[in-house]
Structure formats: structure tokens, C-alpha cells
Amino acid sequence: MDLPSKWLERAVDEVAQLPGIGKRTALRLVLHLLKRPSVQTQQLAQALTDLRTNIKYCRECHNMSDQDICGLCTSSKRDRGLVMVVEDVRDVMAIEATGQYGGLYHVLGGKISPMEGIGPQDLTIGALVEKAKSGSISELIFALSSTMEGDTTNFYIFRQIEGLGIKTSTIARGISVGDELAYADEVTLGRSILQRIPFELALKS
Amino acid sequence: MDLPSKWLERAVDEVAQLPGIGKRTALRLVLHLLKRPSVQTQQLAQALTDLRTNIKYCRECHNMSDQDICGLCTSSKRDRGLVMVVEDVRDVMAIEATGQYGGLYHVLGGKISPMEGIGPQDLTIGALVEKAKSGSISELIFALSSTMEGDTTNFYIFRQIEGLGIKTSTIARGISVGDELAYADEVTLGRSILQRIPFELALKS
Numbered sequence: 199m200d201l202p203s204k205w206l207e208r209a210v211d212e213v214a215q216l217p218g219i220g221k222r223t224a225l226r227l228v229l230h231l232l233k234r235p236s237v238q239t240q241q242l243a244q245a246l247t248d249l250r251t252n253i254k255y256c257r258e259c260h261n262m263s264d265q266d267i268c269g270l271c272t273s274s275k276r277d278r279g280l281v282m283v284v285e286d287v288r289d290v291m292a293i294e295a296t297g298q299y300g301g302l303y304h305v306l307g308g309k310i311s312p313m314e315g316i317g318p319q320d321l322t323i324g325a326l327v328e329k330a331k332s333g334s335i336s337e338l339i340f341a342l343s344s345t346m347e348g349d350t351t352n353f354y355i356f357r358q359i360e361g362l363g364i365k366t367s368t369i370a371r372g373i374s375v376g377d378e379l380a381y382a383d384e385v386t387l388g389r390s391i392l393q394r395i396p397f398e399l400a401l402k403s
Numbered sequence: 404m405d406l407p408s409k410w411l412e413r414a415v416d417e418v419a420q421l422p423g424i425g426k427r428t429a430l431r432l433v434l435h436l437l438k439r440p441s442v443q444t445q446q447l448a449q450a451l452t453d454l455r456t457n458i459k460y461c462r463e464c465h466n467m468s469d470q471d472i473c474g475l476c477t478s479s480k481r482d483r484g485l486v487m488v489v490e491d492v493r494d495v496m497a498i499e500a501t502g503q504y505g506g507l508y509h510v511l512g513g514k515i516s517p518m519e520g521i522g523p524q525d526l527t528i529g530a531l532v533e534k535a536k537s538g539s540i541s542e543l544i545f546a547l548s549s550t551m552e553g554d555t556t557n558f559y560i561f562r563q564i565e566g567l568g569i570k571t572s573t574i575a576r577g578i579s580v581g582d583e584l585a586y587a588d589e590v591t592l593g594r595s596i597l598q599r600i601p602f603e604l605a606l607k608s
Contacts (some may be wrong), residue, residue, distance in 0.1 A: 200499070202474075202492060203467045209454040212447040216432050227421050228454065229491060233513065236455045242417040243448035246436065249414040250444045253437065262408045269407070286434060287407060294405070308438070 199225070260305040260322045262287050270302060277301045279336035283326065283355065285309060285348075289341065301339070304329070309347040310354055318354060330359045340368040370395075404430070465510040465527045467492050475507060482506045484541035488531065488560065490514055490553075494546060506544070509534070514552040515559055523559060535564045542570040549576055575600075 199221055201207040206228065213224035231239045255261065256268035263269075270276060270290075280301025284290055285308060293299050306321045318324075329335060338359065342348035356366060372390035373382050382390075404426055406412040411433065418429035436444045460466065461473035468474075475481060475495075485506025489495055490513060498504050511526045523529075534540060543564065547553035561571060577595035578587050587595075 200496065201467075202495070203458060203469050205450075205454045205457045205469070206467055206492075209450045212450040215443065215447075217435050218428075219432075223423075225493060227424075228451075229493070230422050231451065232454070232458065238420065239451050239455045242420075243452045245410075245414045245417040246433075246444050247448045249410045249433065249437070250441045252410045253408060262406075262411055264408050264410070287411075288430060288434070290407070291405065 201225075255305075259303045260307060260325065261290055261303060275300070278334065280339070281326075281329070281335050281337070282339040282341050283352075284341050285343065293341065301337075306342075306351065309342060309345075310351045311347045321351075323351075323355060323358070326355065327358045330362055330364055335364050337365040337367060340366065344371055406430075460510075464508045465512060465530065466495055466508060480505070483539065485544070486531075486534070486540050486542070487544040487546050488557075489546050490548065498546065506542075511547075511556065514547060514550075515556045516552045526556075528556075528560060528563070531560065532563045535567055535569055540569050542572060545571065545573040 199210075201210065206225075209228045210221060210224045213219060213227055214221045216224075219227070231242070254263055254266070256263040256265070256271055258267050258271040261268055261270070265272075277300050281304050282293065282299065282301060283304050283306060284293065285306055287305065290303050290305065293303075304322065304326050306323065306326075308316050308321055310316060310318055310321070330338070338355075340352045340355070342351055352368065359366075370393065371386060372393065373379065373386065379387065404415075406415065411430075414433045415426060415429045418424060418432055419426045421429075424432070436447070459468055459471070461468040461470070461476055463472050463476040466473055466475070470477075482505050486509050487498065487504065487506060488509050488511060489498070490511055492510065495508050495510065498508075509527065509531050511528065511531075513521050513526055515521060515523055515526070535543070543560075545557045545560070547556055557573065564571070575598065576591060577598070578584065578591065584592065
């Protein structure tokens with residue numbers, strides 16, 4: 199693309215570095231900003247800068263938080279022995295939205311991915327293992343997405359805490375509620391058969 | 404969405420004001436920025452601020468430019484009597500990419516749209532009419548998108564310059580080159596029949 203202004207070009211190049219946004223979309227977004235009052239652009243730029251400067255992570259669960267220790271970790275209503283391992287803040291939000299979980303979280307900040315150059319030391323796995331060794335965890339629930347990276351990460355953590363007497367589990371994989379079998383992918387369908395549960399148990403949930 | 408940090412919330416809210424970006428996508432983009440080195444966020448914020456501060460528009464055609472008068476308007480190779488009316492910089496880029504046009508442009512900066520509160524005074528129509536009255540234009544080519552807003556804008560400009568002896572034309576609408584008739588929408592197909600051209604003319608292009 200041959201842009202008529204270097205300022206426009208720089209802005210488009212920067213916006214196009216965001217995931218899922220190509221040069222054409224970036225140009226559309228930038229032109230939109232130019233049509234709006236300049237205060238909107240300033241606010242956007244300021245909000246992004248402020249976020250980078252001010253964001254804090256909970257010392258306990260490593261979720262984003264404006265306090266040193268987040269509301270979930272300080273709550274007296276949560277089961278403190280139950281810890282769910284998730285990737286990022288969106289997973290915490292998704293699980294909280296179900297209303298089905300009353301334990302704490304541990305946010306890894308990503309998954310082990312040699313392809314992207316992310317190793318265990320880039321995540322909060324060390325802190326999780328320490329927490330496990332302190333004896334405060336009774337059950338660890340793995341809730342990473344079931345990709346190769348997710349499975350690798352689960353297994354890496356599992357090996358680190360093996361022998362500490364901590365119960366481990368992973369959230370169930372299977373056919374989505376309301377989905378038709380005929381349209382389900384075969385891996386998911388296969389897993390849902392292998393990991394079938396007693397009917398009386400299903401009746402209760 | 405219940406976000407755990409007010410800084411995160413503000414950034415997501417600002418990003419979600421961009422067209423076609425909802426809260427979920429905004430959260431994904433913002434979390435991506437948080438995973439990257441903070442210099443990337445700073446560069447993005449700076450590029451947007453710089454753009455708003457430094458962007459200039461060509462005094463002649465109102466296209467974006469880093470000079471007072473853009474390269475197209477100062478070029479000695481362009482037909483200065485031919486002026487194509489377009490909406491924004493993307494249209495100029497698209498037309499230039501065809502290599503089929505050797506005249507000048509006039510960038511309106513939008514279309515008349517009562518729904519969005521955009522009137523003729525918000526666009527560069529006044530400057531275009533003045534240019535037309537100065538006698539420098541021999542033919543005006545309307546190249547706005549063929550929507551109700553585009554047609555309204557064309558007609559508004561047409562009425563303003565009527566009687567000045569300027570030839571007016573509009574780019575051809577019809578079936579895309581390579582498209583099958585059976586899949587064309589009926590309005591376009593209808594227009595392509597009403598506005599059919601002599602076969603000898605088609606042979607030449």
C-alpha cells in the first residue's frame with residue numbers, strides 16, 4: 199500500500215501489528231480516528247499508556263488487579279484449598295460467569311510454547327509450585343485450553359507437583375450442551391465416550 | 404463484562420469504540436499488548452498521537468499529504484482539467500492502483516449523511532464548487548460509492564455546479580470482470596443492462 203503521508207503510514211503500521219488486524223483494517227481504523235474529534239485519539243493513546251504503566255497483578259493468583267491482592271483471593275467465601283490453573287484473565291471471567299466454581303485461581307499468563315519462545319520461566323509456574331509445596335493446596339484443577347501447548351503445560355506442572363499429595367483434575371471435555379452429535383468433531387466425540395460419566399452423576403448436575 | 408482492573412476496563416472501553424471492534428475483541432487486543440514489551444504500546448500510542456497532531460491535507464485536493472500541496476496536484480503529467488470526486492484517501496489509492504486515471508482528485512472527506520449528522524458544510528464541497536467556478540475544471544467524475552448517501556452527495560454537488568458548463572460523469576456500475584451473471588445482485592445486473600455500451604467501445608478497453 200502506497201500511503202500519501204508518513205504519519206499515516208506509521209500509525210497504520212503500528213495498528214497492523216495487533217493480532218488479526220491487517221493493513222487494510224488498520225487503515226480503516228486509523229481513518230475513523232481522524233474523522234472523530236482529536237480528543238478521542240488522545241484518550242485512546244492515554245488509556246493504553248496508563249494501562250501499561252499502572253496495571254498490577256495479584257501477588258497471590260497473578261490475575262490482573264488494582265490491589266496488591268485481588269478480591270477473589272481475599273474473599274472469605276472461597277474454598278482456599280481448591281486452585282484452578284488458567285491461562286489469563288479472560289478464563290477467570292468465563293469461569294466466574296458460570297457461577298459453578300467457589301475456589302481460587304492461579305493465572306499462568308500463557309502456555310508453554312517453544313514455537314513462540316515461551317518457556318516455563320516466562321509463566322508463573324514457579325510461584326504455583328511454591329504454593330503447592332507450602333501445603334495450602336488440596337486440589338489443583340487444570341483448565342487450560344486443550345491444545346498441544348495446553349497439554350504440555352499441564353503435564354509440566356503435574357510433574358513438578360507429583361508426590362506432594364495434591365489431588366489433580368482437569369475440566370471435562372465433551373460435546374457442548376445443546377450440540378448435535380452429528381456435527382461434533384471426532385476428537386471431542388471420542389473423548390466424550392472415553393471419559394463417559396455415571397448417569398446418576400449427570401442427573402445431579 | 405466484569406473486568407478486574409479499572410485500567411484494563413478503560414483501555415478496553417476506548418479500543419471498543421473503534422468501528423467493528425466489540426468488547427471481546429478489544430479485550431483480546433489489549434491483553435496482547437500487555438504480553439508484548441511495553442515499548443510496543445508506547446509506539447502505538449505515540450504513532451496515533453503524532454498522526455492527529457501532524458497530519459496535513461493538500462490545499463488543492465484535500466487528500467492527506469505531508470506537503471502543503473500533494474505530489475499528484477503538483478505533477479506536470481496529470482490532466483488538470485479532469486477532477487474525480489472521491490470520499491477518502493482509500494479511494495484515491497484504489498483508483499491510482501488501476502493505472503487508468505491521469506487526472507486530479509477532490510477528496511470530500513465523507514458523504515452527506517443526515518443519519519450520522521454529516522452535512523455539506525462538514526465536507527470539502529465548498530472548496531470544490533469554488534474550484535469549479537474558477538473555470539479550471541473541464542470534467543467532473545463522480546466516484547462515490549453507490550449508496551443512498553453517495554447518490555445524495557453526487558446530486559447535491561451536481562446542483563451546485565449546474566450551468567457552469569462543466570461536463571459531469573460517473574464511473575460505470577456493472578458486473579465485476581470475471582463474475583458470473585447468475586450470482587450478480589439484481590440491481591447491479593439491471594443497471595448493467597440499462598447502461599450497456601457499444602460493443603466496439605468494449606473491444607477497445
